[in-house]
Amino acid sequence: MLLQALEAVTGTMPADLRYAVMSSHFGGQALSKLGQLQTPGIVYLSGRALLNFDPRWYNEIEAITRAEEHLLTKTRADLEPAAKNNQVTIAIDTTQQNRVVGCIVLWELERDRQGVLWYELGTFVVAPDHRYKARGPKAMPIGDALYRLLLHQHRNKNIIGTTTNIHAIHTGLRHGMQMVSYHDLPPDIHTATCICPFSKTGAEDNAHCTIKNLKCRVRVSYPTWVRMGQPTRLSFPS
Numbered sequence: 707m708l709l710q711a712l713e714a715v716t717g718t719m720p721a722d723l724r725y726a727v728m729s730s731h732f733g734g735q736a737l738s739k740l741g742q743l744q745t746p747g748i749v750y751l752s753g754r755a756l757l758n759f760d761p762r763w764y765n766e767i768e769a770i771t772r773a774e775e776h777l778l779t780k781t782r783a784d785l786e787p788a789a790k791n792n793q794v795t796i797a798i799d800t801t802q803q804n805r806v807v808g809c810i811v812l813w814e815l816e817r818d819r820q821g822v823l824w825y826e827l828g829t830f831v832v833a834p835d836h837r838y839k840a841r842g843p844k845a846m847p848i849g850d851a852l853y854r855l856l857l858h859q860h861r862n863k864n865i866i867g868t869t870t871n872i873h874a875i876h877t878g879l880r881h882g883m884q885m886v887s888y889h890d891l892p893p894d895i896h897t898a899t900c901i902c903p904f905s906k907t908g909a910e911d912n913a914h915c916t917i918k919n920l921k922c923r924v925r926v927s928y929p930t931w932v933r934m935g936q937p938t939r940l941s942f943p944s
Contacts, residue, residue: 724882725882725884725928726928728881728882728928729857729858729861729882729927729928729929731861734854734857734858734861735858737854737858738851738854738855738858740854741847741850741851741852741854741855742851744846744847744850744851745797745846745847745848745851746846747799747800747801748797748798748799748800748807748808748846748848748851749797749798749800750795750796750797750798750851750852750855751795751796751798752792752794752795752796752855752859753792756789756794756795756796757789757790759796759798759804760804761782763796763798763806764781764782764785764786765782766805766806767780767785767796767806767809767829767831768780768781768782770806770809770831770833771809771829771831774831776869776870776871776874777828777829777831778828778829780811780829785811785829788811788812788813788814791814792859793811793812793813793814793825793860794809794810794811794812795809795810795811795852795855795856795859796808796809797809797832797836797848797851797852799836799844805833806833807832807833807836807844807848808831808832808833808836808848808849808852809829809830809831809852810827810829810830810852810853810855810856811827811828811829811830812825812826812827812828812856812860812863812865813825813826813827813828813829814826815866815895815898815899816894816895816897816898817894818864818892818894818895819892819893819894822864823863823864824863824864824865824866824892824895824898825860825863825864825865825866826865826866826867826868826899827856827865827866827867827878828867830849830852830853830867830874830877832848832849832852836848837849838850849877850877850880850881853877853878853880853881854881857881857882857927861927861929862929863927863930864926864927864930864933865926865927865930866891866895866899866924866925866926866927866930867883867924867925867926868899868922868923868924868925869922869923870917870921870922870923875923875925878925879925879942882927882928883925883926883927883928884925884926884927884928884930884931884939885923885924885925885939885940885941885942886924886925886926886931886934886937886938886939886940887919887924887937887938887940888900888918888919888924889919890934890937890938891924897912899924900912900913900915900918902915902922919940923940
């Protein structure tokens, strides 16, 4: 009941106070626990627990990402180094023989001119039958729980997320991600994250990408936004 009360209270706070509470040690820890309670039968693994888990999870994540049009396919060669650095969290359904049903990853991106390493939130996916608005008994807010766990665990890192997936954008914003212009990012970070091909950007030089800040949005975690000097937020996409 205490956790549900915290969620209800934060929902009535002014936006910036709500984000500050959500990203605090206590608030983030409590809301992460709430996410776990809201997804019965789902266990979230990261760090040593993930490395000790059945390595078939690499193949299962590869299959899930290969089927998603908004995601780059990720293989064991991609995932294993991130897992060893405690930057991968997966969701498994213990009622379905420990089937992997979700994933979220922090990918090392680039250092800014002050030498600070930035991370890109990506490979965020939930199996279709387990998504919150899916029809069926397995529909749960697993994506919300993954976001809460990752953002709480890595709140001291500079984190960005870029996507054309409107559902992923909305999920991030629910958990304190702040939508800003690509041009507010440090130049080296802006360049490092804009690597899409011409077929997607419509531009030979990604500095002139035709979908940037329109169809493709960049969000930063609330603590990152504060460290950036609180740049202007872009409007919520419809």
